[in-house]
Amino acid sequence: xxxxxxxxxxxxxxxxxxxxxxxxxxxxxxxxxxxxxxxxxxxxxxxxxxxxxxxxxxxxxxxxxxxxxxxxxxxxxxxxxxxxxxxxxxxxxxxxxxxxxxxxxxxxxxxxxxxxxxxxxxxxxxxxxxxxxxxxxxxxxxxxx
Amino acid sequence: xxxxxxxxxxxxxxxxxxxxxxxxxxxxxxxxxxxxxxxxxxxxxxxxxxxxxxxxxxxxxxxxxxxxxxxxxxxxxxxxxxxxxxxxxxxxxxxxxxxxxxxxxxxxxxxxxxxxxxxxxxxxxxxxxxxxxxxxxxxxxxxxx
Amino acid sequence: xxxxxxxxxxxxxxxxxxxxxxxxxxxxxxxxxxxxxxxxxxxxxxxxxxxxxxxxxxxxxxxxxxxxxxxxxxxxxxxxxxxxxxxxxxxxxxxxxxxxxxxxxxxxxxxxxxxxxxxxxxxxxxxxxxxxxxxxxxxxxxxxx
Numbered sequence: 001x002x003x004x005x006x007x008x009x010x011x012x013x014x015x016x017x018x019x020x021x022x023x024x025x026x027x028x029x030x031x032x033x034x035x036x037x038x039x040x041x042x043x044x045x046x047x048x049x050x051x052x053x054x055x056x057x058x059x060x061x062x063x064x065x066x067x068x069x070x071x072x073x074x075x076x077x078x079x080x081x082x083x084x085x086x087x088x089x090x091x092x093x094x095x096x097x098x099x100x101x102x103x104x105x106x107x108x109x110x111x112x113x114x115x116x117x118x119x120x121x122x123x124x125x126x127x128x129x130x131x132x133x134x135x136x137x138x139x140x141x142x143x144x145x
Numbered sequence: 146x147x148x149x150x151x152x153x154x155x156x157x158x159x160x161x162x163x164x165x166x167x168x169x170x171x172x173x174x175x176x177x178x179x180x181x182x183x184x185x186x187x188x189x190x191x192x193x194x195x196x197x198x199x200x201x202x203x204x205x206x207x208x209x210x211x212x213x214x215x216x217x218x219x220x221x222x223x224x225x226x227x228x229x230x231x232x233x234x235x236x237x238x239x240x241x242x243x244x245x246x247x248x249x250x251x252x253x254x255x256x257x258x259x260x261x262x263x264x265x266x267x268x269x270x271x272x273x274x275x276x277x278x279x280x281x282x283x284x285x286x287x288x289x290x
Numbered sequence: 291x292x293x294x295x296x297x298x299x300x301x302x303x304x305x306x307x308x309x310x311x312x313x314x315x316x317x318x319x320x321x322x323x324x325x326x327x328x329x330x331x332x333x334x335x336x337x338x339x340x341x342x343x344x345x346x347x348x349x350x351x352x353x354x355x356x357x358x359x360x361x362x363x364x365x366x367x368x369x370x371x372x373x374x375x376x377x378x379x380x381x382x383x384x385x386x387x388x389x390x391x392x393x394x395x396x397x398x399x400x401x402x403x404x405x406x407x408x409x410x411x412x413x414x415x416x417x418x419x420x421x422x423x424x425x426x427x428x429x430x431x432x433x434x435x
Binding site: 228230243262289 | 300301304305307308310311312314315367369371372373394396397398399400401402403404
């Protein structure tokens with residue numbers, strides 16, 4: 001049964017924060033190989049903005065590279081902020097991490113602006129001391145859930 | 146005398162972060178009953194935008210329901226981000242938690258935007274292992290303090 | 291050699307979060323003396339928006355006072371959010387703390403808005419139980435790095 005993590009799990013909570021900060025810095029800096037490696041080999045990235053989920057590191061890396069190349073060509077720097085984290089222990093070795101996600105975009109020489117407000121629901125596993133995303137579901141607030 | 150919490154209080158700091166993430170997810174998802182239950186029975190929610198404070202869970206729940214219903218009718222999803230937390234130990238069993246609050250709004254099919262920037266000063270108590278807000282004071286940055 | 295901090299360093303990670311929250315509240319409330327004191331005596335504040343770095347507490351305080359006075363005269367409340375923190379141990383007694391920085395501005399009676407999206411790379415030291423910034427490098431996302 002899923003349960004809210006307790007005081008004793010503060011290090012888990014903190015490790016997940018730290019993991020997310022590194023993970024999103026890979027994406028935003030265009031290091032899509034390391035970004036893809038933050039998912040399990042068979043990790044899934046689903047979003048209500050995508051017609052179908054991205055399945056597996058290879059697909060996640062390819063799709064992210066297309067996006068990174070497109071943003072670079074437009075001279076746009078994106079920043080993904082994950083915050084308002086709360087974590088539940090799924091009781092089967094995985095953790096359910098829930099965050100708000102805010103995506104900002106700044107064009108070269110231009111004005112920073114909020115692009116999207118989302119929520120992000122992750123199934124996380126810890127393997128060999130490293131946290132990995134097994135399943136990510138992003139919901140953009142502007143689109144039907 | 147109020148004092149900044151120390152290293153030894155890292156779990157307190159973290160528990161408060163976690164508490165806030167859950168608390169605001171209740172509000173933003175329209176679960177105003179659980180939102181109200183994050184205040185003490187006689188909890189007070191004051192804001193420089195309100196003519197008078199909301200006093201007690203019943204009033205907090207009723208006011209929040211009115212707001213939630215209004216936002217739902219307009220198809221607007223709000224997100225409350227609390228961040229930049231710092232905590233002082235009031236020395237009387239309560240903790241003074243200070244955050245910045247950012248409120249975003251996304252209309253269905255529309256563009257996410259920043260609605261308000263605020264600060265939030267809470268008096269928190271821990272009762273039966275649960276954190277609760279005894280007194281919240283929100284200051285919108287656009288209004289006189 | 292620089293290395294990512296580990297689980298055992300969760301209190302370090304948390305102390306740095308807490309430090310940043312207090313530090314930025316000093317700046318945003320116009321308490322520029324305490325703001326300057328969060329840097330080492332010879333601390334450096336560099337930014338790709340500045341023609342040259344601010345060197346030493348006295349200069350940092352003076353420059354911050356000019357900015358605080360200008361904002362106050364315009365009736366603008368700024369809020370600096372630091373988030374998405376990740377920390378590396380430099381192995382020489384210093385820590386390398388990397389954050390995203392979001393700057394919001396609210397004019398009196400007006401609309402809050404995002405002003406700038408940045409990254410912030412700090413060299414931090416802990417002296418006498420207090421964290422201090424020895425070197426800060428801010429990169430605005432709209433300007434060449």
